[in-house]
Amino acid sequence: MKNRKLRVKICGITNLRDALHAVECGADALGFVFYNQSPRYISPEAAKKIVDKLPPFVETVGLFVNEGVETIDTICKYTDISRAQIHFEVDEESLDQLNEQVLPVVRVKSPEDIKKFDHRYRLVDVHSDVYGGTGERLNLEWFKDVDCSKIILAGGLTPENIQEVKKYGFYGVDVSSGVESIKGKKDPKKVEQFIANAKGF
Numbered sequence: 053m054k055n056r057k058l059r060v061k062i063c064g065i066t067n068l069r070d071a072l073h074a075v076e077c078g079a080d081a082l083g084f085v086f087y088n089q090s091p092r093y094i095s096p097e098a099a100k101k102i103v104d105k106l107p108p109f110v111e112t113v114g115l116f117v118n119e120g121v122e123t124i125d126t127i128c129k130y131t132d133i134s135r136a137q138i139h140f141e142v143d144e145e146s147l148d149q150l151n152e153q154v155l156p157v158v159r160v161k162s163p164e165d166i167k168k169f170d171h172r173y174r175l176v177d178v179h180s181d182v183y184g185g186t187g188e189r190l191n192l193e194w195f196k197d198v199d200c201s202k203i204i205l206a207g208g209l210t211p212e213n214i215q216e217v218k219k220y221g222f223y224g225v226d227v228s229s230g231v232e233s234i235k236g237k238k239d240p241k242k243v244e245q246f247i248a249n250a251k252g253f
């Protein structure tokens with residue numbers, strides 16, 4: 053089924069205004085980066101204040117890099133965030149140990165990598181020396197013969213190029229730097245345009 057609407061996650065939320073605007077524009081999910089080396093880092097305390105003010109039916113996702121199960125569980129429980137996005141090498145067993153729902157990230161170097169965790173919903177991003185939010189893109193040709201129905205595509209997406217990905221049947225898309233005015237601050241027009249183009253409003 054390749055014609056259904058794409059789910060959209062707006063990632064790197066650092067303030068309530070950006071969060072509410074993304075939801076107003078139709079975002080399905082919001083991402084909070086709990087990686088203190090990121091320019092989009094948000095403390096659990098600040099994230100909780102935002103999450104507490106969100107309207108119903110918006111999924112909240114915490115991003116974690118090289119953290120243990122206990123830390124991830126503690127932060128998700130404290131902030132009331134429902135899903136953990138795991139940006140580092142994990143095995144199935146570690147994913148199953150987490151109390152919240154999980155979204156493993158597959159960092160792709162070559163086309164074979166895309167099949168990792170293919171029975172799970174997973175986020176697929178470019179492999180890079182730094183973790184995430186780099187604006188680098190994957191070669192879409194690599195997805196031509198892949199079942200993309202459980203893949204959330206990330207990496208270098210923008211309001212301008214989002215149309216190109218629609219024919220592959222991805223479950224969803226995730227964007228961070230492509231809808232920013234400066235690192236850590238969303239550009240309202242770009243967010244609106246990205247979601248409208250992704251969902252065909």
Ligand SMILES: O=C(O)c1ccccc1N[C@@H]1O[C@H](COP(=O)(O)O)[C@@H](O)[C@H]1O
Nearest residue numbers: 063090184185187206207208227228229
């Ligand atoms: O955004 C970050 O700073 C970040 C830090 C650590 C891990 C992941 C991060 N962001 C994620 O990276 C991808 C791609 O982002 P972009 O659209 O290319 O800027 C996306 O999942 C972000 O949420």
